[in-house]
Amino acid sequence: MAVDQQPEAAKRPIISMVGVAKAYGGAVALENLDLTVFAGEFFTLLGPSGSGKTTTLRLIAGFERPDSGQILLDGTDLAALPPFERPVNTVFQDYALFPHLTLIENVAYGLRARKMPKREAHALAQAALEQVRLGQFGTRKPAQLSGGQRQRVALARAMVNQPRVLLLDEPLGALDLKLRHQMQEELKRLQHESGITFIYVTHDQDEALSMSDRIAVFSQGRIEQVGTPFDLYERPNSAFVADFVGSSNLIGSAHDRLLRPEKIKLLPVPAALPDGHEGQTGVLHQATYLGALTRYIVRLADGTEVQAMEANILPLTDRLRLLPGDRVLAVWPRLAITPVQISTAANIDNQGEVE
Ligand code: ADP
Numbered sequence: 001m002a003v004d005q006q007p008e009a010a011k012r013p014i015i016s017m018v019g020v021a022k023a024y025g026g027a028v029a030l031e032n033l034d035l036t037v038f039a040g041e042f043f044t045l046l047g048p049s050g051s052g053k054t055t056t057l058r059l060i061a062g063f064e065r066p067d068s069g070q071i072l073l074d075g076t077d078l079a080a081l082p083p084f085e086r087p088v089n090t091v092f093q094d095y096a097l098f099p100h101l102t103l104i105e106n107v108a109y110g111l112r113a114r115k116m117p118k119r120e121a122h123a124l125a126q127a128a129l130e131q132v133r134l135g136q137f138g139t140r141k142p143a144q145l146s147g148g149q150r151q152r153v154a155l156a157r158a159m160v161n162q163p164r165v166l167l168l169d170e171p172l173g174a175l176d177l178k179l180r181h182q183m184q185e186e187l188k189r190l191q192h193e194s195g196i197t198f199i200y201v202t203h204d205q206d207e208a209l210s211m212s213d214r215i216a217v218f219s220q221g222r223i224e225q226v227g228t229p230f231d232l233y234e235r236p237n238s239a240f241v242a243d244f245v246g247s248s249n250l251i252g253s254a255h256d257r258l259l260r261p262e263k264i265k266l267l268p269v270p271a272a273l274p275d276g277h278e279g280q281t282g283v284l285h286q287a288t289y290l291g292a293l294t295r296y297i298v299r300l301a302d303g304t305e306v307q308a309m310e311a312n313i314l315p316l317t318d319r320l321r322l323l324p325g326d327r328v329l330a331v332w333p334r335l336a337i338t339p340v341q342i343s344t345a346a347n348i349d350n351q352g353e354v355e
C-alpha cells in the first residue's frame with residue numbers, strides 16, 4: 001500500500017529536518033529547510049542542478065554539518081553522531097566497489113570491518129546479493145559485471161547493513177535509458193520488499209513521478225512544494241513546479257492559470273464549445289508526430305501560444321488530423337484549469353538543466 005493511502009495516524013516521521021541551513025563559504029546551499037519523511041516511504045528530492053539535493057542527503061548522512069537547525073531520526077537529534085554511527089547508508093552514482101574483491105567480499109566488507117565473523121558476514125552478504133538477483137555471482141569480481149549489475153552490488157552493500165534510511169544520490173545517472181527503466185522497477189521492488197525508507201535524489205521528473213510516494217521539489221536551496229506525484233502534477237502551487245514537473249501552458253492575462261497540454265482538445269472550425277468547457281480560436285502553428293502522441297503548437301486569438309498533446313488513438317492516414325495553418329477551436333474542461341503562483345523569472349530559467 002502506498003504511503004499516501006495510509007490513514008494519517010499510520011504515518012510516523014522517521015527523518016525530520018527543522019530550520020536547517022547550510023552555506024559553503026558565502027554561498028547559500030540550503031535556506032531554512034523544513035522536511036519530514038515518513039517511515040517506509042519512497043521519498044524523492046527533485047530539482048535542477050545546484051538546488052541543494054545532494055547537500056540535504058550529505059547532512060542526513062553526517063558528511064556535512066548544518067549551520068543551524070536540527071535533523072532528527074526517529075525523534076533523536078543526530079548532531080552528536082558521526083556518519084558511521086548513523087543508521088543510514090548512501091548509494092552514489094559511481095558505485096565505488098573494490099575491484100580486487102569478489103562480490104561477496106565487497107558486500108560483506110562493512111560487516112567484516114565491524115568485526116562480524118566471516119561465516120556470518122558472508123551468509124548475510126549472500127542473502128543481500130540474492131535480494132538484488134545476483135545470488136549466483138558471488139565469486140565474481142566487479143569487472144565481470146555490467147554497469148547495471150555493479151549498481152545492484154552497491155545496493156546490496158548498502159542494504160546488508162539494514163539501515164533505517166537508505167539515501168540514494170542519482171544512482172541511475174550513469175546508465176542508459178533502457179537499463180535505467182529496468183533499475184527503476186528493481187529499486188521500487190527492493191524498497192517495497194525491504195520496507196526500508198528510501199530518500200532518492202534525481203533531476204529527472206519522469207523518474208520522480210514514476211517511483212515516488214512523495215516528492216519534494218527543490219529550487220535554489222528551498223523546497224517549493226512537497227506532495228504526491230498526483231498533487232504535484234495536477235495541483236502545483238507555483239509556476240516553477242508546474243514547469244519542472246511536466247510541461248505547462250500558463251494562460252490568462254496574468255499567465256497564472258495552468259493548463260496541461262493533454263487537457264486541450266483541438267477542433268476544426270467551425271465548432272461549438274462543448275458543455276463544461278472553455279476555449280479560444282487559434283491557428284495551428286506546428287504539428288509534430290511523436291509516435292504515441294502528436295504535439296501541436298497553437299497561437300490563440302489572444303496571442304498566447306499553447307502546446308497541446310493528442311494521443312494517436314485513431315488509425316492515422318499518412319496525414320495528420322490537423323496541419324500548420326489550420327484554424328482551430330482549442331477547448332478544455334473548465335475543471336482542468338489550476339491557478340498557480342507566479343515564480344520569479346530566475347526560477348523558471350534554470351528548469352530542465354542537468355548535471
Ligand atoms: P544538487 O545536488 O541539487 O545539484 P548541491 O547540494 O550539490 O545541489 O549544491 C547546492 C549548492 O551548493 C550549489 O550552488 C553548489 O555549487 C554548492 N556546493 C555544494 N557543495 C559544495 C562545496 N563542497 N563547496 C562549495 N559549494 C558547494
Ligand code: MG
Pocket residue numbers: 053054055
Ligand atoms: Mg547533486
